[in-house]
Amino acid sequence: MDDLITEFLTETSENLGELDVGLVKLEQNPNDKELLSQIFRVIHTVKGTCGFLGLPRLEAVAHKGEDVLGLFRDGTLEVTPEYVTLIFESLDRIKLILDGLESTGSEPEGDDTELIQKLADVLKNAGVTPSDEVIMPDMADIIIEPKTQEETPEEQPVAAEPPPAAAPTPAAEDADQAVPKESSVANQSLRVNVDVLENLMTLVSELVLNRNQLLQILRSQVDSEFTAPLQRLNHVVSDLQEGVMQTRMQPIGNAWAKLPRIIRDISIELNKKIDLEMLGQDTELDRQVLELIKDPLTHMVRNSADHGIETPDIRAAAGKQETGTIRLNSYHEGGHIIIEIADDGKGLPLEMIKSKILSNGLATADEIAELSPQQIQQFIFKAGFSTAEKVTSVSGRGVGMDVVRTNIEKIGGSIELKSVEGQGTSVIIKIPLTLAIVSALIVESGKEKFAIPQLAVKELVMTSADGDSRIETIKGTPVFRLRDHLLPLVPLQELLKINTDTPSSHEDETDSEKESREADEARYANKYIVVTQVGSYTFGVIVDRVFDTEEIVIKPVPNILRDLDIFSGNTILGDGSVIMILDPAGIAKNSGEIEAAETMGGGAAAEAKIDSGMAKTSLLLFTAGNANPKAVPLELVSRLEEVKTAEIEKANGAFVVQYRGELMPLIPFDSSMEVMELESKPILVFSDKGSSMGLIVDKIIDITEQHIDIQIAGTKDGVLGSAIIEDKATDVVNVEHFLQTVNKDWFKDHDDNPYGANGSDSSGQRKRVLLVEDSPFFRNMLTPLLRVAGYEVTTTESAMDALKLCDAGHDFDIIVSDIEMPEMSGFEFAEKVKTQENWQNIPLVALSSHTTPQDMDRGIQAGFTKYIAKFDRETLLNTLSQTLSESYGEAS
Amino acid sequence: MTTAANANTQETQDLEAEIASGSAKDFLTITIADQMFGIPVLQVQDVLGSQKVTKIPLAPREVAGALNLRGRIVTAINVRERLGLDPRLDDEEDMSVVVEHENELYSLIIDKVGDVLSLKNENYENNPATLDSVWREISMGIFRLESQLLVILDVPKLLKGVHA
Structure with missing residues (x-):
């Protein structure tokens, strides 16, 4: 295709994207002159360029559209919803022609006479209103132009000879305002082909891998002269990596640009009143991720507008405001982006979902009766599940929430749905910041190594031959009791059919049944369980060994392996070997039918979201300083790490460690602790709002689920009090104390001072x-x-x-x-x-x-x-x- | 996918056309199970000795695994398996020829790598109609050399036949 046309297509589609946003605003605020000029300018540019490139069909439509917009801009014509719809129609036609142009290289065949006639009618009607001419004397020269057409209506439909005065006049006007603004922007940014950036990213990824390799070699050497230069290289590469990642980042607002227009169209078509609130539009994420979530997002917003928000009369009858609100919000949290889509519409209709479940045969009436509302709601993620009573032109086109969920899980994200019938629905999507580099856990099974994306890993459990941490079997199927829940297990080696030369003992007929069960269970002794979560389904993957976590660059698998959905890609490790990356969703899919409603997570979520005072809390038990066990609520701990004491540095009088490219402050739990005595120390990492700190402890003991009943209030800083946990007096740690020690800003510091004495409740009753x-x-x-x-x-x-x-x-x-x-x-x-x-x-x-x-x-x-x-x-x-x-x- | 497939046929046809037009073509000769094959030299990216290969569970049996070639991941194909031959009996070191196909690298594991030969059109013949169907699919024709016959390997078709 002609370079000029390619350039034109890129630029025009950008401009048209801006227009969508602009025009909706225009409808809300018809007197915004600046906006009118901006819209006019964009469409004018399109028209001008078409003429230059010889695209007559496009030019004819753009030209008439421009003329009508000119009238709006000059105030000759009042902007009404009908007119805006007409302009949208023209824009859609322009897009259609552009699409054809992009795929074939030439304008597609088609007849625009009707559209052009409609536009011409507008011009005609405007032209014959004499009062307008009187009101706008200074615009006389422009108003003459539609008049000339009005005088020659017989020559329609196509304005074969555009009046020469039309184009230059506004252009000359615009030039003065537009030029200084644009040039300053143009100097600060330049357009780079995406391929160049992709290539750069690949190279940097390679560099990162090479650096990791070098650092690994360096670690095995004592006193190398390469230490200092390699450390410098390390830093430079980290910065470079960050810089290149930055070039791929785009504000999420780009993916939202089309939404106001979609909402507007829906509200007109379905006679609804809908407000679209968009928060956090500047939140940046990788453009690759952005592309992948664009469609799911659009789909969900469309769903909210179509199925969620009710018509004004229904809303009024339900005691709500007539105008419904759809709110989009996005923000960073840890290494993720959270996107929330909430509406205050009618929520998911449970009865309708139930009858649909029945009619599709997904569950029986008895089964449904036992399900909680949340579990029933999960069914909308099933294929072919649209609850719209009738198929509107807006949604219900056969793509459903199942596709949305698949797309989001494909990029390692998760989706969560909450809905209250009558009050609204909110969907929370969590996606990784970038797909390029992820942190992965390296495991071994059947002498082969595999990587599992850290995002999906909830926790690791080591099993033993007997006792509580024993894997049990039901008809040969391994399961594990994890804190009052039965965790389904997937033996990776069997799933992948690697080196399975020791088949299960059932073949040996002489074994008694008891022996056969024991043999089954013995096979699963001293293994590791990687507790994995896919959506709301939690299961364990049995592996032989667990190694470190590594930052890896996910590379797609070759085409001939595309059918293997158990792998999401492959990568090269620091030691230069190739490793396959397991896809947790693929494992789940290949190891048994997952019924969203049957999952353990769904069940847990289904319990009323009210923590009564007696609820149990998961606690992490550890020791630090002395032998007394200490406990901290597990939910507060974001990760457990083992840090080599040699890597702990001192900065500004405090311990720090380089962690994932950043300095993370470390504090010993007890100041009397000998931090440096051993080779490595376990660290509890606490993260919130993007900052992290590490608490140095001596030993991690266990995770337990307990009701904390603090019996003696703490006297020491950092201890809330003591409670009986696992029959031992245990100090419950006050995490807040450590967070504040490290970072005074952690809680956005306050101005007022404490009043002094601790105001505990004095009355006898709690x-x-x-x-x-x-x-x-x-x-x-x-x-x-x-x-x-x-x-x-x-x-x-x-x-x-x-x-x-x-x-x-x-x-x-x-x-x-x-x-x-x-x-x-x-x-x-x-x-x-x-x-x-x-x-x-x-x-x-x-x-x-x-x-x-x-x-x-x-x-x-x-x-x-x-x-x-x-x-x-x-x-x-x-x-x-x-x-x-x-x-x-x-x-x- | 169709476009990619078309491109392959196109590639093959071009080559056939060039061979037919009589212009000399250079081929890298390789040996598998005592049979000599030729791969158009321009398709060859690299020749490797025995490599450490990561196995890919559940992959088609022709896929031997994946390996790291200067930072790019290469899929290793066991050509013997693809041609329906038995595993190798002698214990000589395997060789690999790296080719690019649809922007992905593949390493064809074969027995031996020989010289590069410049072959003339007059010695070229179409596949014998009686040839084994698997072989007929992956062969672009035969060159009559003095002492033996050389089968021209159709790399795109060889790779396309690998299915999960």
């Missing part, structure tokens, strides 16, 4: 606190803290759940609520609470990282009694006791 907090991190941290202070704590992870407790008649002495929460913010929550008869007198305390006076004012207005910074332990406790004594002191 006060009941309801904690509403969406972040599990804070929830897990605050709950033990409040419990130690003598409160009876109930937590919910959303305002909706909290209101359900209200409806259920629960009573509390005080409510502590986060402000920034999905679905319903703390402000809305407070307003709602104040309207509830049984709760309106309960004092409300807001916890927020935004503590500007405006925020505080808004909080007080919404009905909060106090508004305090997140997170300040002293102030929180003081405020609680103070508020309680004020409120109830006065009352009694």
